[in-house]
Amino acid sequence: MASSLPRRILKETQRLAADPVPGISANADESNARYFHVMIAGPEDSPFAGGVFKLELFLPEEYPMAAPKVRFMTKIYHPNIDKLGRICLDILKDKWSPALQIRTVLLSIQALLSAPNPEDPLATDVAEQWKANEAEAIKTAKQWTLAYARKSLKKALLHQHCLVLAPTKIIET
Amino acid sequence: MVLPTSVPSCGHKFCFICLKGVNMANLGGCPICRGPIDASIFKKPSQNLDLKMTMPNSPVSSARVVPVADEDVEDVKPDVSTLNGTTSNGTVKKNFWLYEGRNSGWWRFDPRIEKDIEEAFVNQMPLAEVIVCGLPYIIDFSQMKQYPKNDRNTCRAIRRVDSSEFDTLNVKGLAGVLAK
Numbered sequence: 001m002a003s004s005l006p007r008r009i010l011k012e013t014q015r016l017a018a019d020p021v022p023g024i025s026a027n028a029d030e031s032n033a034r035y036f037h038v039m040i041a042g043p044e045d046s047p048f049a050g051g052v053f054k055l056e057l058f059l060p061e062e063y064p065m066a067a068p069k070v071r072f073m074t075k076i077y078h079p080n081i082d083k084l085g086r087i088c089l090d091i092l093k094d095k096w097s098p099a100l101q102i103r104t105v106l107l108s109i110q111a112l113l114s115a116p117n118p119e120d121p122l123a124t125d126v127a128e129q130w131k132a133n134e135a136e137a138i139k140t141a142k143q144w145t146l147a148y149a150r151k152s153l154k155k156a157l158l159h160q161h162c163l164v165l166a167p168t169k170i171i172e173t
Numbered sequence: 174m175v176l177p178t179s180v181p182s183c184g185h186k187f188c189f190i191c192l193k194g195v196n197m198a199n200l201g202g203c204p205i206c207r208g209p210i211d212a213s214i215f216k217k218p219s220q221n222l223d224l225k226m227t228m229p230n231s232p233v234s235s236a237r238v239v240p241v242a243d244e245d246v247e248d249v250k251p252d253v254s255t256l257n258g259t260t261s262n263g264t265v266k267k268n269f270w271l272y273e274g275r276n277s278g279w280w281r282f283d284p285r286i287e288k289d290i291e292e293a294f295v296n297q298m299p300l301a302e303v304i305v306c307g308l309p310y311i312i313d314f315s316q317m318k319q320y321p322k323n324d325r326n327t328c329r330a331i332r333r334v335d336s337s338e339f340d341t342l343n344v345k346g347l348a349g350v351l352a353k
Contacts, residue, residue: 006304007285061309062198062307062308064307065194065195065198065200065307066198094201095201096200097200097201097204097205097207098191098194098195098200098204099204099205
């Protein structure tokens with residue numbers, strides 16, 4: 001069966017490598033060009049700063065007529081991301097448009113880390129905590145970042161993943 | 174863009190089969206602004222078009238493009254243009270791929286899909302899988318038929334023809350768009 005990769009996916013993959021988004025790396029799996037290993041550095045202005053979060057991204061057969069499927073692999077304390085790593089983000093659901101790309105999806109997820117939205121929760125317990133005591137919630141999010149997301153950073157550095165971190169503040173390990 | 178088609182209400186322009194695919198997938202309107210798409214533009218569409226048009230140039234991208242990483246196994250792909258045969262005066266002889274019309278005549282495939290089909294064909298693949306309007310289709314070279322991947326029963330005949338044979342056939346248009 002000749003199931004060639006659509007030109008669009010090929011182009012997106014090439015551009016992600018040639019012109020990466022700062023703080024984000026996305027590499028296609030060696031055996032499956034529709035499966036991407038993604039790393040997102042926690043934004044500096046967020047409780048996730050200093051952490052690197054591992055995600056998986058899969059392009060279904062219908063892509064780009066259907067949204068990519070994205071999931072956090074690294075544990076994260078965030079009102080819009082649940083225990084299984086599922087992400088509550090409109091563009092991944094009913095607001096998907098084929099004019100969006102892998103790149104723009106990952107940028108949106110990075111932005112979601114900077115701006116948690118407890119009014120539209122996926123992890124209801126986290127959202128409630130976020131609304132009831134934001135300072136405490138942010139503290140927990142920082143602790144989780146330290147506990148779970150630093151490991152992936154070490155691993156990423158170890159494997160020399162081509163992760164482009166924000167120019168300032170390379171995290172001290 | 175192949176067969177540029179505007180969304181009537183907002184004017185944003187897309188390839189005909191891309192826009193048709195968006196409409197079929199019910200993606201909530203124009204991909205750029207989410208404005209409504211008047212579905213009547215997909216009924217008996219017609220355009221002034223060159224039935225033998227070549228591949229359009231890709232949209233210009235500002236990004237640098239690096240070649241994909243070397244693969245372990247050398248991927249030997251014959252050069253399609255040479256396999257297509259070269260005429261005595263050095264011009265490349267082009268082949269066209271057509272699919273049967275529902276009632277009569279033939280349609281030419283979108284040139285980009287045609288290129289994928291031709292590549293699979295000259296590589297002697299038994300089948301090719303292509304995406305038309307966002308849906309996967311199987312091109313079966315042994316039977317010279319195409320059918321939607323999930324519906325083998327609605328198959329249509331396909332043909333590979335050169336330019337002179339092309340002229341003898343009733344080719345109505347391109348990718349479902351009638352030539353005016």
